[in-house]
Amino acid sequence: MKKTLSFLLVLATVFSLGTTALADSGKCSCNMTPVVYVPGFGEPIYKNPGTEEKVSVFPPEEDAITAAVPDIVKAVLFGLAIGNFDAFGTYAMKAADTILGAAACDNEGNPVENTGVEYEDPTVDTHKNTAFVSDDRDDNGYFMFIYDWRLDPIENARLLREYISKVKALTSHDEIVLSAHSQGNTVVMSYLYLYGNSGIEKLVLLSPAYQGLSLIGSLFAQEVSVIGKGDALAEYLNGVMGYENPTSRLIAAAIKEINKIGTVDGILHYLQRLLDDQLDRVFAECLTDIMGTLPGVWAFVPDEYYEAAKAKVFKGSDEYSVLIEKADYYHYNVQTETASILVNAKKSGTDIVICAGYNISSIPVTKAETAHSDFLIDTGYMSLGAVCAPFGKTLGEKYAQQKTACGHNHVSADGIADASTCLFPEYTWFFKNNGHASFGSGYCEFIEWAIRHKGQPTVHTNKKYPQFMEVSAEELVPVREPSAEKPESNCEIIISSLITLIKESVDK
Ligand SMILES: [Zn+2]
Numbered sequence: 396m397k398k399t400l401s402f403l404l405v406l407a408t409v410f411s412l413g414t415t416a417l418a419d420s421g422k423c424s425c426n427m428t429p430v431v432y433v434p435g436f437g438e439p440i441y442k443n444p445g446t447e448e449k450v451s452v453f454p455p456e457e458d459a460i461t462a463a464v465p466d467i468v469k470a471v472l473f474g475l476a477i478g479n480f481d482a483f484g485t486y487a488m489k490a491a492d493t494i495l496g497a498a499a500c501d502n503e504g505n506p507v508e509n510t511g512v513e514y515e516d517p518t519v520d521t522h523k524n525t526a527f528v529s530d531d532r533d534d535n536g537y538f539m540f541i542y543d544w545r546l547d548p549i550e551n552a553r554l555l556r557e558y559i560s561k562v563k564a565l566t567s568h569d570e571i572v573l574s575a576h577s578q579g580n581t582v583v584m585s586y587l588y589l590y591g592n593s594g595i596e597k598l599v600l601l602s603p604a605y606q607g608l609s610l611i612g613s614l615f616a617q618e619v620s621v622i623g624k625g626d627a628l629a630e631y632l633n634g635v636m637g638y639e640n641p642t643s644r645l646i647a648a649a650i651k652e653i654n655k656i657g658t659v660d661g662i663l664h665y666l667q668r669l670l671d672d673q674l675d676r677v678f679a680e681c682l683t684d685i686m687g688t689l690p691g692v693w694a695f696v697p698d699e700y701y702e703a704a705k706a707k708v709f710k711g712s713d714e715y716s717v718l719i720e721k722a723d724y725y726h727y728n729v730q731t732e733t734a735s736i737l738v739n740a741k742k743s744g745t746d747i748v749i750c751a752g753y754n755i756s757s758i759p760v761t762k763a764e765t766a767h768s769d770f771l772i773d774t775g776y777m778s779l780g781a782v783c784a785p786f787g788k789t790l791g792e793k794y795a796q797q798k799t800a801c802g803h804n805h806v807s808a809d810g811i812a813d814a815s816t817c818l819f820p821e822y823t824w825f826f827k828n829n830g831h832a833s834f835g836s837g838y839c840e841f842i843e844w845a846i847r848h849k850g851q852p853t854v855h856t857n858k859k860y861p862q863f864m865e866v867s868a869e870e871l872v873p874v875r876e877p878s879a880e881k882p883e884s885n886c887e888i889i890i891s892s893l894i895t896l897i898k899e900s901v902d903k
């Protein structure tokens with residue numbers, strides 16, 4: 396969270412007012428292309444936004460979460476402890492409705508009851524015009540586009556277009572750099588589809604959701620499965636809590652060890668029976684009425700799940716035909732056309748930078764559970780085609796890079812990923828162990844470098860920034876070959892973590 400904030404602070408820093416450096420043409424000659432940044436999912440949604448009576452509906456105000464707690468407790472109690480699967484379903488649905496219900500859209504995918512975000516116009520404060528490119532990052536002009544993440548990305552792209560026009564007028568620049576994080580990429584791709592790339596100098600695409608994510612695909616297609624995923628669960632917990640954290644190492648190693656005797660899988664089997672029994676019902680009532688009404692969330696369903704998800708969620712009902720039309724329009728014109736949209740943009744002069752995290756297990760409830768991710772989005776989707784070894788393994792010593800025409804090596808030194816199969820192997824960077832919303836200072840500096848580099852930066856341009864980098868104490872370092880040391884056994888990890896934890900508590 397802190398890291399996200401630091402990046403947002405960099406973006407949102409209010410720059411001191413400067414007079415516009417206007418050339419004779421009436422255009423600014425400051426040489427600093429303004430950056431329009433389209434953030435990811437999660438802008439607060441209010442009822443009565445922009446008024447005194449505004450109430451947060453997403454994230455829900457504490458009251459709503461507190462109100463849901465008794466139902467969550469009952470769901471867990473009835474489902475897991477007593478084995479009353481029906482009661483589990485009932486209380487799980489009530490809790491979900493209390494937490495998320497107020498953010499739902501109507502059957503056509505439009506907001507209800509005057510809910511929405513607080514839109515912001517770009518202001519002159521956010522751009523300081525200077526003829527000198529300063530080393531001081533605060534001199535750069537950044538504008539953050541606020542949007543309602545529930546809406547159709549196509550609709551948000553129309554608003555983005557208005558916003559970009561305002562930025563251009565305000566700064567007296569004809570060109571902008573367009574950068575997006577996560578869901579913001581569904582809006583940027585829609586923008587490119589609708590309006591083309593004219594006036595866009597560069598696209599800087601961070602952890603992009605333009606191909607969706609298998610987690611949402613699996614949920615919507617109702618292919619959630621937890622059977623046999625004890626080890627994946629351990630890896631995931633380890634990743635979420637941090638590999639260097641002794642508690643998480645201890646828990647993960649313990650889960651793996653217990654899993655060897657089948658206990659974890661036994662619990663997962665039980666959980667799966669409960670899910671099989673109740674998922675249809677919970678999905679029918681929660682997913683269709685809440686998540687399923689949000690076109691912005693439909694854009695997260697990857698192509699390989701899309702038709703199955705529609706069939707499962709809407710069950711052929713006419714009631715949702717307008718919503719389905721919107722979702723289809725985005726899916727079949729933008730999501731499945733991402734590659735051609737980007738290739739065309741590049742051909743007609745827009746430079747491209749793509750950043751993807753890897754070496755973090757995806758959430759182990761999907762069929763893609765061995766996939767690499769940044770916690771949330773699959774590395775293969777974000778990078779537009781990288782081949783990754785199954786999580787925790789390498790591609791193997793005999794592995795040969797799949798595409799060799801360019802003459803470079805595009806396989807990571809740790810043997811985990813092959814970037815030669817990406818749509819843009821020369822412009823796609825990988826950040827090992829970097830979480831979806833982690834913006835450490837090293838990563839921010841890289842983004843800044845990529846934005847300000849004149850022309851197309853490539854993975855060969857700057858020795859400091861090769862194709863595969865690792866985040867180490869906020870800084871970026873090139874990914875190295877794994878050391879030859881033999882990996883610790885679970886028992887060794889458990890013992891060493893316990894010793895560390897005991898030492899820590901004694902120190903306190
Ligand atoms: Zn300027």
Ligand SMILES: [Zn+2]
Nearest residue numbers: 801802803820
């Ligand atoms: Zn190459």
